[in-house]
Amino acid sequence: MKVLVIGANGQIGKHLVKLIQDNDKLEAKAMIRKEEQADFFKDLGADVAVVNLEGEIDDIAKAADDVDAIVFTAGSGPNTGKDKTIMVDLDGAVKTIEAAKHANVKRYVMISSYDTTREAIQESPESFAPYVVAKHYADEWLRAADLDYTIIHPGMLTNDTGKNQVELAEKVERGEVPREDIAQVILESLLNDSTIKKEFQVVSGNSTIEDAIKSL
C-alpha cells in the first residue's frame, strides 16, 4: 500500500515516513512544500511530491494519483498567523479530502486535535479557539465525505521518545503523548481496516499501540 503523507516535513510526518519505509507492506510518498525538504525523504527511499496546500485541488490530486491512502498531518504551526490557520488547517485539509475523491483514493487518515467538538470550541481560550474551529470544520467535512476515514485526536504532543504505551478510545482523559507514538498509531491504523469510519483520542497509557488499535 502506497501512502501519501501530507505534511511529511512536520515532526509527526518525519517519524511516519520512517516507520512506513521500515514496514514491508507499506511505502511512502512524502508531500512537502519545498524542493529543499526532499533529501531527507529520498534518503529514506520514499517517493516525493512538492505541492503547496494553498494551491489547487488538482495539484494535490495529481500527487495522490498513484497512492492507496492519504494521511493528513500538516499544520500551520504555532508561529504563523490565524490567516494560515484558516488557509492550511481548514481549507488546506478540505482540499486534500476533495483531492482524495478526485484521485479515487478511498482511505484517508486525519490527524485532528484532541477535542474538536462544539463544546471544545466554546470552552477554548480566545487565542486557541480559531484553531479548534478550523479543525472542527475539517473533521466535519471528512465525516460527510464518502471516504474510508479514520480521525485521530491526539493529546498534548511532546517530542519525547515513543514508549509504545498508549490509551486510546473515543474519549480518554486529557494527557500527553509523544509525536513518535502518534506516528505509530497512524501506521497501525493504516494496517487495520477496523479503524475505518472511526475516530478516537490517544494519550500515553498502558497498552501497546498494536493492542490498543486491535481492541478499538
Added chain:
Amino acid sequence: MKVLVIGANGQIGKHLVKLIQDNDKLEAKAMIRKEEQADFFKDLGADVAVVNLEGEIDDIAKAADDVDAIVFTAGSGPNTGKDKTIMVDLDGAVKTIEAAKHANVKRYVMISSYDTTREAIQESPESFAPYVVAKHYADEWLRAADLDYTIIHPGMLTNDTGKNQVELAEKVERGEVPREDIAQVILESLLNDSTIKKEFQVVSGNSTIEDAIKSL
C-alpha cells in the same frame, strides 16, 4: 412576519431594520452585541436582543424563538484580525444556522460575499483569501441545511444613497452597489418566496429592486 436581523448594528443592518419597520407586513428584532447599541433600534420601534455571536448556539436560538425569519448580515469587519474572520464570519454564521434549526425558523437570508466559490478562493489576494474561505464554508453549511435559504452575493459595497437600480442574477459583472440597496434587496427577498433556495449576485444596474427580484 418578524425578522431577526443578526448584525443589526452594521451599516446594512441599520438600513434594513429601518426598512422593515417601515413595512406593514414585517417587524424587526435587532440582534446586537452590546446593550449600548440598543437605543437606535428601540427608537425605531424594533425589538432588541443582546447576544454575542461568539457565544453559545442556545443563546442565539433563544433570540430566534419568536421570529419567522433570520437575516445574517454580521461581519467581523476589515479592522479586526483573522481570528475574528474565523470566529464570526465562519463559526458565528454557522451557529446562527444551527440556531435557526433549534428554534424551528425555516426562512434564512444570508448576506455573503460577491464570489465565494473555490475559484474565487484560489484567485484571491493572500490578505483577502481567509475571508473568502470563511464565507465559502458558511455558504456551504447553509446550502446543506434543511432551511428555506436565500444567499445574496453583493458587489463592492459603498455608502452611496440607494438608487433602487440594480442588476441581479446568478452571475453578474463585478461592480459596486450601495449598502442601502442591499438592504432593500434583503427586504424584497423576505417578501418573495420565489427567492427561496436561490442565490444571486447583485450590483448597481437598470432594474428596480422589486422587478429584479420578481424576474429572478
